[in-house]
Amino acid sequence: SAGPSKVNVAVLGATGSIGTATADVIENLQRVDPQRNWRLWAASGHRNLDELKTISERFHQQGQPLQRLIFSSPEAISSAQAATRFADCGLSEHAFAFGPEALCAAASDPAVDIVVAAIVGRAGLESTLAAVEAGKRVALANKETLVVAGSLVQRIQESSRAPILPVDSEHSAIFQCLADSKAVPTKLILTASGGPFRAASVEQMQNATPKDALAHPTWQMGRKISIDSATMMNKALEIIEARWLFDFAADQIEVMVHPQSIIHSMVEFADGSTIAQLSPPDMRLPIQYALTYPQRMSCPAPALDRRKTYDLTLLPADQERFPALALGFQVAKSGGTSGAVVNAANEVAVESFLNEQIRFTDIVPLCQKVLENHTYDPNPSLTQLLQADRWARKEAQHCVG
Ligand code: NAD
Numbered sequence: 369s370a371g372p373s374k375v376n377v378a379v380l381g382a383t384g385s386i387g388t389a390t391a392d393v394i395e396n397l398q399r400v401d402p403q404r405n406w407r408l409w410a411a412s413g414h415r416n417l418d419e420l421k422t423i424s425e426r427f428h429q430q431g432q433p434l435q436r437l438i439f440s441s442p443e444a445i446s447s448a449q450a451a452t453r454f455a456d457c458g459l460s461e462h463a464f465a466f467g468p469e470a471l472c473a474a475a476s477d478p479a480v481d482i483v484v485a486a487i488v489g490r491a492g493l494e495s496t497l498a499a500v501e502a503g504k505r506v507a508l509a510n511k512e513t514l515v516v517a518g519s520l521v522q523r524i525q526e527s528s529r530a531p532i533l534p535v536d537s538e539h540s541a542i543f544q545c546l547a548d549s550k551a552v553p554t555k556l557i558l559t560a561s562g563g564p565f566r567a568a569s570v571e572q573m574q575n576a577t578p579k580d581a582l583a584h585p586t587w588q589m590g591r592k593i594s595i596d597s598a599t600m601m602n603k604a605l606e607i608i609e610a611r612w613l614f615d616f617a618a619d620q621i622e623v624m625v626h627p628q629s630i631i632h633s634m635v636e637f638a639d640g641s642t643i644a645q646l647s648p649p650d651m652r653l654p655i656q657y658a659l660t661y662p663q664r665m666s667c668p669a670p671a672l673d674r675r676k677t678y679d680l681t682l683l684p685a686d687q688e689r690f691p692a693l694a695l696g697f698q699v700a701k702s703g704g705t706s707g708a709v710v711n712a713a714n715e716v717a718v719e720s721f722l723n724e725q726i727r728f729t730d731i732v733p734l735c736q737k738v739l740e741n742h743t744y745d746p747n748p749s750l751t752q753l754l755q756a757d758r759w760a761r762k763e764a765q766h767c768v769g
């Protein structure tokens with residue numbers, strides 16, 4: 369149709385830590401890039417309907433009401449309740465959509481240009497696949513999709529040509545290093561803050577409470593990824609994510625601990641030269657880059673402050689205290705069903721730890737055990753991956769007792 373160009377963004381998982389940061393980024397782009405007419409076209413929420421209301425009101429007040437509002441948990445609200453509760457958000461009667469299928473419908477809607485995949489865990493799989501299949505630009509925060517179904521995503525992307533742009537700060541850093549270089553690196557070096565237990569003893573970790581484990585020193589994030597950071601399972605998932613996103617072999621990926629979270633990752637070339645990306649820890653930068661790539665725009669995330677002193681420490685990762693790392697490399701190497709199995713076991717283990725059913729130091733051994741017990745399939749279909757996921761959840765639940 370005629371008229372000014374528009375960029376319609378669907379944010380799946382809009383009420384979370386990445387989702388709300390994405391709303392800030394879209395609002396910023398409306399200001400700094402007015403020609404392109406950035407729109408929050410669709411937003412989804414699961415249980416946190418107050419936050420969904422806040423976002424809907426915020427964009428309505430700016431004269432740009434959402435075109436689709438997705439309630440992915442049908443138990444959370446009825447359509448009659450939704451119509452009443454969201455009556456003053458400027459929504460059309462066709463804007464309301466319910467259930468997990470509505471996520472896939474929005475992800476592949478012809479009106480949508482960019483899908484921000486910001487749902488946590490395996491719950492984000494189908495809608496992310498739908499976006500890739502529909503050839504959308506996918507700003508990918510939901511790393512679990514690549515962990516569960518990396519080879520499948522690669523195959524679908526080969527035919528749909530959907531650009532997948534990382535939101536995860538480490539992968540955005542590598543992507544930024546690659547975007548500005550003609551040579552192919554020999555190593556990808558992921559940095560890890562080390563989380564709240566970077567310097568803790570095994571005894572301290574054994575006695576860690578959910579509150580201790582949720583207290584991340586440099587990032588404010590959702591609960592699941594915060595626990596993943598404490599076990600360093602997050603880095604394990606990121607090793608697997610990097611393996612599929614950049615199509616690098618597991619032995620070309622390395623990890624270094626960097627407590628300040630300023631160096632977001634690095635690439636090394638054949639001659640031993642290393643290129644890194646630096647910025648203060650703020651997810652709005654990698655989110656915005658995923659939306660505007662290859663362009664760069666003024667961003668609400670702060671740049672380095674030239675009046676400040678920054679210590680930039682790089683340390684080897686301790687695989688003894690953090691056995692998740694070896695597990696990550698193992699899964700990145702074996703592929704097949706192993707990513708789906710470890711991811712599912714980890715989701716159950718994290719939930720069980722948060723409910724105080726298992727100890728912090730039980731999480732990774734539980735994942736290892738479920739992986740050992742599973743029947744490996746090197747080349748699974750989506751159905752087989754979902755089966756492996758279901759099997760691993762049961763097995764993990766069994767281990768929890
Ligand atoms: P969060 O817990 O803050 O938000 C999760 C979002 O997912 C919410 O909008 C929630 O409504 C939705 N959701 C939860 N369960 C759902 C279900 N069953 N079906 C549909 N939607 C559901 O999590 P977050 O920290 O924003 O993380 C989101 C994703 O981004 C994760 O995959 C995480 O690993 C990744 N990530 C986050 C950060 C960060 O700084 N927070 C950084 C890198 C990557």
Ligand code: MG
Pocket residue numbers: 536537538606
């Ligand atoms: Mg990360």
